[in-house]
Amino acid sequence: MRRWPTRPLSQIAVVSAGDPAPQTKDDFAPDGEPFVRMQDVGRYGHTDNLTETADRISAPAALNLKRFPKGSILVPKSGASIRLNHRAILGVDAFVVSHLAVIIPKAVINGRFLYYWLCSVDLSKVAHETDFPSLRLMDLQRVEVPCPPLSEQERIVRILNEADQLRRLRAEAGRHTADLVPALFHEMFGNPPKTWPVAKFGDLGTLDRGRSKHRPRGEANLFGGPYPFIQTGDIANSGGCVEAYTQTYSELGLSQSKLWPERTLCITIAANIAKCAVLSFPACFPDSVVGFIPNELIIVEFAQSWLETLQTKLEDEAPQAAQKNINLQTLRNLELRVPPVELQRTFAARVAEIRAMGAEQAASRRRLDDLFQSILHRAFQGEL
Numbered sequence: 001m002r003r004w005p006t007r008p009l010s011q012i013a014v015v016s017a018g019d020p021a022p023q024t025k026d027d028f029a030p031d032g033e034p035f036v037r038m039q040d041v042g043r044y045g046h047t048d049n050l051t052e053t054a055d056r057i058s059a060p061a062a063l064n065l066k067r068f069p070k071g072s073i074l075v076p077k078s079g080a081s082i083r084l085n086h087r088a089i090l091g092v093d094a095f096v097v098s099h100l101a102v103i104i105p106k107a108v109i110n111g112r113f114l115y116y117w118l119c120s121v122d123l124s125k126v127a128h129e130t131d132f133p134s135l136r137l138m139d140l141q142r143v144e145v146p147c148p149p150l151s152e153q154e155r156i157v158r159i160l161n162e163a164d165q166l167r168r169l170r171a172e173a174g175r176h177t178a179d180l181v182p183a184l185f186h187e188m189f190g191n192p193p194k195t196w197p198v199a200k201f202g203d204l205g206t207l208d209r210g211r212s213k214h215r216p217r218g219e220a221n222l223f224g225g226p227y228p229f230i231q232t233g234d235i236a237n238s239g240g241c242v243e244a245y246t247q248t249y250s251e252l253g254l255s256q257s258k259l260w261p262e263r264t265l266c267i268t269i270a271a272n273i274a275k276c277a278v279l280s281f282p283a284c285f286p287d288s289v290v291g292f293i294p295n296e297l298i299i300v301e302f303a304q305s306w307l308e309t310l311q312t313k314l315e316d317e318a319p320q321a322a323q324k325n326i327n328l329q330t331l332r333n334l335e336l337r338v339p340p341v342e343l344q345r346t347f348a349a350r351v352a353e354i355r356a357m358g359a360e361q362a363a364s365r366r367r368l369d370d371l372f373q374s375i376l377h378r379a380f381q382g383e384l
Contacts, residue, residue: 004146004147004148006145006146007145008142008144009103010142011108012106012114012145012147013073013104013109014104015102015103015141016066016068016101017096017101017137018036018066018095018097018100019064019065019066019097019098020097020098021035021037021097021098022035022061026058027058027060027061028057028058028061029057029058029059030056032058032059032061032062033056033067033095034055034056034057035054035056035057035094035095035096036074036088036094036096036097037055037097038076038100039271039272040054040088041076041087041088062095065095067093067094067095068090068094068095068096070090070092070093071089071090071104071105071111072096072102072104073087073089073103073111073114073115073118074090074096075135075140076099076135077099077101077135078099078134078135087119089111101135103118103140108147109147109153110150110154112157112161113156116157116380117145117146117380119376120376120377120380121143123140123143126139126142146380155384156379159384160372160379167365167369170361170364170365170368171365178239178240178358180354181354182309184354185305185306185309185347188339188346189302189339189347193337196337196338196339197338198335198336200332200335201303201332201333201334201336202331204295204303204338205303206291206292206293206295207290207291207292207328207332208290208291208328209287209289209290209291210257210286210287210288210289211257211258211284211286211287213256213257214252214253214256221252222250222253222256223247223249223250223253224248224250225248225251225252225253226248227248227249227253227254227282227283228245228247228248228281228282228284229247229249229253229257230247230266230279230284231247231285231289232270232271232272232275232288232289233272235268235272235276235277235285235289236272236275239358239362240276242266242277242278242279242281245281245283257285259283259284260282260285260291260293261282262279262280262281263279263300264291264292265277265292265293265303266279266285266289266290266292267289267290267291267292267307267331268288268289269288269289269290270288274311274326276308276311290328297341299341299347301347301348301351302344302348305351310334
């Protein structure tokens with residue numbers, strides 16, 4: 001193992017933070033510049049394409065915000081994302097939300113080398129521990145970063161870029177597979193016959209908010225038991241089916257919540273709007289998530305795909321105070337034409353085939369992620 005000299009992050013980069021998100025619809029425009037939020041930053045980054053799905057901020061709203069340059073590295077400042085190594089690089093100049101730290105490399109360090117090193121370390125170890133972990137800029141600035149010669153940094157970056165490219169190609173294939181489900185829904189249900197009955201979504205099953213009554217929500221004795229507890233981010237990042245969890249409720253946690261059954265459709269109504277996923281196990285969730293248990297007239301896969309066609313519209317129309325949200329009555333009053341159940345079952349069977357293919361691709365992606373993590377570790381131990 002090689003021993004490289006280290007320098008505090010503050011000596012090799014400018015460490016800053018983004019700005020609070022604008023609060024009105026008029027602050028955003030389709031032709032505006034990217035405004036990157038926490039949910040845009042994933043594990044080990046969506047690097048150069050990070051801003052493709054970000055909100056666009058209008059020119060007047062942008063006047064009072066800091067614009068950060070291409071190549072800036074983004075690190076979450078709060079919550080579980082600190083522990084999950086969520087990092088990203090801006091592929092273009094962009095505005096950034098205040099919950100993200102922004103690290104702008106100086107000329108003395110290769111920006112990609114610094115990004116990859118930040119992907120390899122657990123910054124929760126320097127986070128300020130409270131009920132809601134936070135990473136203070138002053139603590140981040142003091143983090144010691146290995147600084148081999150620039151030529152060595154460039155050599156390591158070339159190796160890691162190749163490994164990262166394999167992961168990104170596999171992820172791209174997975175996204176194409178995910179696109180098959182909405183395409184199938186459009187093919188089968190895009191022009192519904194007028195003979196199909198119209199119903200309100202709330203009349204097609206049980207539709208209620210999750211529960212998390214205890215305050216403070218993060219009290220330690222609520223957690224650590226056998227009951228899975230999922231939140232909006234778990235649903236938004238699930239790919240449509242919640243198959244894993246990182247938090248659990250204790251008996252006390254369950255007593256102030258509710259355990260929803262397997263195959264419940266979870267719908268986010270705060271921050272991430274109308275993102276949907278089906279539970280593959282019984283779980284609890286807070287009141288920022290709505291659970292839908294279908295009756296005999298509707299199949300959960302159909303309900304999920306139908307809601308996903310409305311997601312952008314619902315998000316655009318959601319009122320925004322501290323964060324965007326929609327109320328339960330909005331969902332209950334949504335109207336749809338209900339296809340024959342047998343046709344819905346045919347759709348669900350084909351969706352299952354697509355998801356099985358997606359699961360194989362996801363397993364391959366996890367193997368590549370593990371390989372990438374191994375190479376990261378070796379790189380910064382001086383073993384490449």
